Amino acid sequence: xxxxxxxxxxxREESWVEERQELFESWMGGTGVGIRLLQEECPxxxxxxxxxxxxxxxxxxxxxxxxxxxxxxxxxxxxLTGNLGESxxxxxxxxxxxxxxxxxxxxxGRAARPSYISINDRDVRIKDATSIWGVDAQTTGxxxxxxxxxLGRRSIIRIGPAGEAxxxxxxxxxxxxxHFGRLGLGATFGSKNLKALVVSGTEHVDVPDxxxxxxxxxxxxxxxxxxxxxxxxxDIGTSVNISVLNWLRGLPTKNFLLSSFxxxxxxxxxxxxxxxxxxxxxxxGCPIGCVHxxxxxxxxxxxxxxxxxxxxxDYEPIYSLGSNLGVKTAEGILQLIDACERLGxxxxxxxxxxxxxxxxxxxxxxxxxxxxxxxxxxxxxDGYTKALEFIARAPNEFxxxxxxxxxxxxxxxxxxxxxxxxxxxxxxxxxxxxxSIVGQLVGVRxxxxxxxxxxxxxxxxKKPMDLExxxxxxxxxxxxxxxxxxxxxxxxxxxxxxxxxxxxxxxxVGIVKxxxxxxxxxxxxxEEKYKFKTQEGFDLxxxxxxxxxxETVSASGMVTAETVQEMLRIxxxxxxxx
Amino acid sequence: MPEIHVKEMxxxxxxxxxxxxxxxxxxPSKPKKRRRLKVANPERCIGCLGCxxxxxxxxxGTVSLDRSAIKVQTQGGIEGDYRVVVCRACRDPPxxxxxxxxxxxxxxxxxxxxxxxxxxxxxxxxEACLVGAIVLGKEKLPIKCIHCGACVDFCPHxxxxxxxxxxxxx
Numbered sequence: 001x002x003x004x005x006x007x008x009x010x011x012r013e014e015s016w017v018e019e020r021q022e023l024f025e026s027w028m029g030g031t032g033v034g035i036r037l038l039q040e041e042c043p044x045x046x047x048x049x050x051x052x053x054x055x056x057x058x059x060x061x062x063x064x065x066x067x068x069x070x071x072x073x074x075x076x077x078x079x080l081t082g083n084l085g086e087s088x089x090x091x092x093x094x095x096x097x098x099x100x101x102x103x104x105x106x107x108x109g110r111a112a113r114p115s116y117i118s119i120n121d122r123d124v125r126i127k128d129a130t131s132i133w134g135v136d137a138q139t140t141g142x143x144x145x146x147x148x149x150x151l152g153r154r155s156i157i158r159i160g161p162a163g164e165a166x167x168x169x170x171x172x173x174x175x176x177x178x179h180f181g182r183l184g185l186g187a188t189f190g191s192k193n194l195k196a197l198v199v200s201g202t203e204h205v206d207v208p209d210x211x212x213x214x215x216x217x218x219x220x221x222x223x224x225x226x227x228x229x230x231x232x233x234x235d236i237g238t239s240v241n242i243s244v245l246n247w248l249r250g251l252p253t254k255n256f257l258l259s260s261f262x263x264x265x266x267x268x269x270x271x272x273x274x275x276x277x278x279x280x281x282x283x284x285g286c287p288i289g290c291v292h293x294x295x296x297x298x299x300x301x302x303x304x305x306x307x308x309x310x311x312x313x314d315y316e317p318i319y320s321l322g323s324n325l326g327v328k329t330a331e332g333i334l335q336l337i338d339a340c341e342r343l344g345x346x347x348x349x350x351x352x353x354x355x356x357x358x359x360x361x362x363x364x365x366x367x368x369x370x371x372x373x374x375x376x377x378x379x380x381x382d383g384y385t386k387a388l389e390f391i392a393r394a395p396n397e398f399x400x401x402x403x404x405x406x407x408x409x410x411x412x413x414x415x416x417x418x419x420x421x422x423x424x425x426x427x428x429x430x431x432x433x434x435x436s437i438v439g440q441l442v443g444v445r446x447x448x449x450x451x452x453x454x455x456x457x458x459x460x461x462k463k464p465m466d467l468e469x470x471x472x473x474x475x476x477x478x479x480x481x482x483x484x485x486x487x488x489x490x491x492x493x494x495x496x497x498x499x500x501x502x503x504x505x506x507x508x509v510g511i512v513k514x515x516x517x518x519x520x521x522x523x524x525x526x527e528e529k530y531k532f533k534t535q536e537g538f539d540l541x542x543x544x545x546x547x548x549x550x551e552t553v554s555a556s557g558m559v560t561a562e563t564v565q566e567m568l569r570i571x572x573x574x575x576x577x578x
Numbered sequence: 579m580p581e582i583h584v585k586e587m588x589x590x591x592x593x594x595x596x597x598x599x600x601x602x603x604x605x606p607s608k609p610k611k612r613r614r615l616k617v618a619n620p621e622r623c624i625g626c627l628g629c630x631x632x633x634x635x636x637x638x639g640t641v642s643l644d645r646s647a648i649k650v651q652t653q654g655g656i657e658g659d660y661r662v663v664v665c666r667a668c669r670d671p672p673x674x675x676x677x678x679x680x681x682x683x684x685x686x687x688x689x690x691x692x693x694x695x696x697x698x699x700x701x702x703x704x705e706a707c708l709v710g711a712i713v714l715g716k717e718k719l720p721i722k723c724i725h726c727g728a729c730v731d732f733c734p735h736x737x738x739x740x741x742x743x744x745x746x747x748x
Binding site: 064065067095099138151152153176202203204205206207210213214217221225279280281282283284285286287288289310 | 624625626627628631634635636639640641642643644645649650651652657660716732734735
């Protein structure tokens with residue numbers, strides 16, 4: 001297996017490859033290697049938008065080799081939170097990196113003018129992107145596709161205008177419809193004058209024992225395709241949860257003023273599937289096909305002239321740009337998702353920022369003057385679409401503040417008690433109970449996927465757990481996902497990759513690990529991430545928890561501040577933080 | 579979801595290009611009909627590339643996209659439709675006709691077999707194939723479908739099927 005790190009310095013226009021056998025042996029790959037490279041590359045106190053701030057992309061030993069191991073980890077200093085930036089994307093990137101022969105890529109410096117990077121096996125070029133600066137993220141892909149080689153095996157990742165303008169929650173679009181969404185990697189790209197990165201390669205991987213490899217591959221494949229463990233993802237998809245959470249009173253609605261949406265049925269996964277779903281597709285190497293594409297057909301004249309846009313949807317964007325903004329139609333939500341795609345904005349942060357702004361306007365903290373005349377009312381899809389453009393272009397101080405996230409905007413204009421962020425990151429679509437709140441707060445990247453607190457709440461609703469059990473579960477997930485994200489498998493395939501299957505699949509590529517060693521690795525990865533967070537000023541005890549969480553009934557009933565504080569106390573104690 | 583039959587073809591390990599011949603030469607008594615891979619439902623493709631990995635894994639014993647004889651391509655990016663490129667097992671195969679050294683040989687039953695030792699890597703076969711089903715790999719050897727059906731078992735959406743076609747003159 002190739003164990004190489006490709007270094008690219010945009011300032012010096014240089015690139016070189018280093019063999020880092022030991023790094024990969026100790027830290028596996030993916031997020032494990034990512035956090036170590038970040039520590040090496042990012043000195044304390046680095047401005048996340050300065051040339052000194054690195055971008056690290058890393059894959060792991062299973063990428064391209066086993067089914068559903070399709071993710072690439074991005075590690076950086078978050079322009080949104082000012083500490084650990086970590087995000088994962090599927091598409092074809094991990095495969096392209098694997099066959100280009102680079103398990104990790106480190107990008108430093110700042111290009112003198114708008115540029116993109118083209119990696120073709122060992123050939124690395126920094127090319128002029130002046131003529132596509134300002135072009136939307138989708139069209140950028142269309143243009144580079146024509147210019148670059150590697151049809152069918154390449155990956156094109158790029159930013160839109162929001163990334164160029166360093167909006168703190170700008171995303172990086174990966175091969176269309178997939179993203180490094182959270183924590184602002186798009187802004188980091190923009191700050192480096194880096195519009196895009198194209199990767200393709202023709203290497204192959206030799207496995208030590210082909211018979212064993214084929215046996216393990218077939219077993220994992222059969223589990224993924226032929227059993228119920230991934231069924232949710234290849235039927236209605238993640239959006240199946242809209243109905244479920246709405247019914248449980250766990251679906252954040254109108255900036256968490258409500259936890260169920262009376263119009264929920266119209267924006268359910270079932271409704272999207274019936275009315276709009278036209279196809280599904282997969283990240284390369286995954287037989288599931290969880291990416292759901294809707295057709296949005298809009299008339300642009302009275303003479304039966306239509307424009308058709310193909311938009312991907314999932315649970316989180318339907319929450320953030322849908323129920324959370326009181327948007328009652330699937331068409332409206334698709335229009336907003338499409339706007340985010342073009343601009344290159346993270347849909348989750350974008351929705352939560354707009355829901356704060358809507359409430360702040362309603363409550364008179366801001367006026368028409370700040371919004372530049374936009375009414376910003378629940379369900380006003382056209383107003384929100386315009387506002388998203390304003391966020392990306394920052395025509396005034398207010399929209400510039402929105403572009404720095406809900407926490408920043410609320411500190412400036414008020415309404416902190418309903419600025420729905422945890423750890424500085426706009427929250428995901430779950431008001432399921434205390435574990436969701438605590439989970440996102442303590443998680444290394446303040447994502448619901450750090451430890452799936454929302455899942456722990458739902459488990460506890462079915463069969464009550466005490467707070468200590470919930471915390472134990474959270475810590476277990478925190479740690480085990482560090483390993484999972486080092487392989488780098490898709491978290492949707494957790495049911496496929498049991499501990500035993502992880503050990504077997506690693507064995508098939510010649511990496512021998514015991515259960516204990518893997519658990520130890522997970523713990524170490526978590527600790528290294530917290531070390532970085534602490535170094536950059538993150539203090540768990542100083543974090544704001546929006547009061548709104550305690551004012552709106554959750555799927556577990558009313559959540560009290562005391563419960564959350566008690567869980568945090570237990571968490572700290574169990575982590576040995578005193 | 580279709581039922582999955584994972585039928586492991588025990589192709590020997592080694593260089594791509596080597597195995598075709600071995601498998602074909604070792605096939606049991608020649609059938610009256612031969613099997614041909616068919617793209618039955620291209621619209622159902624989700625672009626997972628499972629077929630390509632199955633091809634390189636089972637036919638060449640490696641993990642590779644480059645060594646796959648079946649190609650899944652995008653047309654205009656992922657927003658567009660997928661194009662699945664497979665050998666059509668032509669009755670009068672242009673690849674064999676174009677081969678100047680006899681490395682690609684058309685057998686009496688219509689199959690085309692590859693003799694690695696005769697191949698000079700000139701790429702005439704690639705030029706001759708209009709659908710782009712035979713291409714020179716990185717090692718400058720043609721990568722050619724042997725219609726073994728390994729890919730069919732790893733297509734989760736029933737895009738691929740095996741069909742039987744009459745043996746020429748049989």
